[in-house]
Amino acid sequence: xxxxxxxxxxxxxxxxxxxxxxxxxxxxxxxxxxxxxxxxxxxxxxxxxxxxxxxxxxxxxxxxxxxxxxxxxxxxxxxxxxxxxxxxxxxxxxxxxxxxxxxxxxxxxxxxxxxxxxxxxxxxxxxxxxxxxxxxxxxxxxxxxxxxxxxxxxxxxxxxxxxxxxxxxxxxxxxxxxxxxxxxxxxxxxxxxxxxxxxxxxxxxxxxxxxxxxxxxxxxxxxxxxxxxxxxxxxxxxxxxxxxxxxxxxxxxxxxxxxxxxxxxxxxxxxxxxxxxxxxxxxxxxxxxxxxxxxxxxxxxxxxxxxxxxxxxxxxxxxxxxxxxxxxxxxxxxxxxxxxxxxxxxxxxxxxxxxxxxxxxxxxxxxxxxxxxxxxxxxxxxxxxxxxxx
Numbered sequence: 001x002x003x004x005x006x007x008x009x010x011x012x013x014x015x016x017x018x019x020x021x022x023x024x025x026x027x028x029x030x031x032x033x034x035x036x037x038x039x040x041x042x043x044x045x046x047x048x049x050x051x052x053x054x055x056x057x058x059x060x061x062x063x064x065x066x067x068x069x070x071x072x073x074x075x076x077x078x079x080x081x082x083x084x085x086x087x088x089x090x091x092x093x094x095x096x097x098x099x100x101x102x103x104x105x106x107x108x109x110x111x112x113x114x115x116x117x118x119x120x121x122x123x124x125x126x127x128x129x130x131x132x133x134x135x136x137x138x139x140x141x142x143x144x145x146x147x148x149x150x151x152x153x154x155x156x157x158x159x160x161x162x163x164x165x166x167x168x169x170x171x172x173x174x175x176x177x178x179x180x181x182x183x184x185x186x187x188x189x190x191x192x193x194x195x196x197x198x199x200x201x202x203x204x205x206x207x208x209x210x211x212x213x214x215x216x217x218x219x220x221x222x223x224x225x226x227x228x229x230x231x232x233x234x235x236x237x238x239x240x241x242x243x244x245x246x247x248x249x250x251x252x253x254x255x256x257x258x259x260x261x262x263x264x265x266x267x268x269x270x271x272x273x274x275x276x277x278x279x280x281x282x283x284x285x286x287x288x289x290x291x292x293x294x295x296x297x298x299x300x301x302x303x304x305x306x307x308x309x310x311x312x313x314x315x316x317x318x319x320x321x322x323x324x325x326x327x328x329x330x331x332x333x334x335x336x337x338x339x340x341x342x343x344x345x346x347x348x349x350x351x352x353x354x355x356x357x358x359x360x361x362x363x364x365x366x367x368x369x370x371x372x373x374x375x376x377x378x379x380x381x382x383x384x385x386x387x388x389x390x
Contacts, residue, residue, distance in 0.1 A: 034058045035328035039262035045245040045252035045282075051269040055261045059330050065107065065260050066325065067339050069099035069318045072123040074347040075132045076291075079122065079139055079153075083295045087355055088139045091166075092153040095123035097290040100317035101224055102127045104263025105192060108271055112160065114182070116175045117194040119154040120224075120289075121164030124194070128161040132347055136354035143364075144357045150368065169195055169202030172221065176208045179219035179280075190274040192267075194222040198229020200243050209247040209280070216279030220270045221247070223282065224257065226289040231302040244284035257285030258317045288315065 036056045044050045057065075076094045083092045095102070098120075106127035109115070117124050125135050130146045138145025139153055146156055157163045162178065165171040175193025182189050199205065200223050212219050223243040227234055234241045244252030251273070255266035263285055270281040288311045292299030299308070325331040366378050 030329045031332065032059065032329050035062075035325075035330045037261060037324060037328070039259055039265065040256040042262075042266060043242075043244060043254035045242075045247075046249070047251045047253070050253055051255070051262075051265040053265075055265050057261060057330075061107070062321070062325050062330055063335070063339065065103050066318070066321055066331075066336065067343065068103045068106075068127065069260065069321065070340060070343045071132060071347070072096075072099045072102065072126055073318060074343050075126065075135065075350075076122060078136065078347050078351050080291065080295065082136070082140065082351065082354070088153070089141070090152050090154075091119065092139065092295040093120040093122075093293065094289070094291040094295070095120055097311070097317070098224060098226060098257065098287045099123060100260040100263055100321075101222075101257050101285045101287050104260040105222070105267045107260070107264045108267035109192065110189070112187075113189045113271070114160045114162070114175075114178050114191040115194070116162040116171045116178060116191065117164060118168070118171055118196060118199065119164045119166050120196070121156050122153070125156040125158060125161065125164075128158045130156070130158045130161075131350075133350035133353050136347075136350050137357050140354045140357075141359060142354060142357035143360045144353070148364070148368065149360055150364075169199035169205050171195065172199070172202075172205045173208045173211075175221075176212050176217055176219055179212065179217035180215065182218055183215070188275055190218045190220060190271050192220045192222055194224055196229060197223060197225040197227070197234050197241075197243060198232070198237065200225075200246065201229075201238060206246070209250050209282075212280040213247070213250050216277065218274035218277075219280045220267070220274060221250070221280060221282045223284040224287055225284055226287050228289070228293065228303070230293045231297065233302070242284075244282050247280070247282045250280050250282050252282035252284065254284040254286060257287030258315045258320065260317060260321055 034056055036054060039053045039055055041053065042050045073096055076096045079088060079092060080094055082088045102123040115124060115128060122135055125146060126132060134144060134146045138147055138149055138151060138156055141149040143149055146158060154164045154166045172193050172195050175191050179191040182191060225243055229237050244254040253266050253270065256262045266283055270283050273281050290308060290312065322336050326333055369378060
């Protein structure tokens, strides 16, 4: 028996999105330059109209999205293996199954837009511009990691990317603060603040909805609803599982989070809404995680293995995009296979570097605490020198 969230993802309109005919054929074989597809229906809250269900994608963009999703999947598989072999220590939360969310949203944003998320951050770190080798090196605690190996899985950062945050839901008010700064300075950019279905029940999330609407901040609140808050299915934790409606006067959209094109169009609509000065939007993306909540969770004690297998077989975002592109003659099976091989080689090389790059020296414990290095040692970091009780 499928969980409520799994049924939602599977039944986001049972019929699969279909391809319409294409424009501008290429000069070889039957490959075309772009194709048009119909997405599953969007659910709307306090909106008279929403994103278009008719989406067009160019060949270049389609292959880019496919490569990005495949890179995240392969990178997360490598991270899981490194953790099992005890090369990665501490917390580690994998994004496998949710690739269409990060890739689709990033496709509708600009590099000058801002993103803040929770601790399931590897995929977002990559789409924000950090190469896989620097992500994996961060996971293994190496100095070439994107945070010098100091942040690990939960605390990755990049340009206009404020990381993975370890406190459940805490990134939501921080995201509103970023949006307040954008509005205060007259910027036309938006902030995307992501959280999970578990964090959606935190009080600070509702407080932030209120402030964001009161001040009409340019923030997109994104609930990545993967069906489970740690080991609890959404229907056992939430009286209302329609997370896109929970902002009261904040308009909301629910999109198929397993379809990269649907996510892109929903994000584009939400970003345009924010940029026009209309205030915040809640975007719920109905997705699914294949792994457990973290590496310490096998993910099978609270959901049947058959549920995971069915989602992989029928709703996988990477397989789904591959099938659509091949059926629409926007790419060949051979091209997709070559991308798979190229990505595998890239990640294999990154894994080897992440295992052999140097670690930070001990004295680096005192750095990166302030914007400018303090002219003093930091109290408490060495109890034998400074005394924890003094």
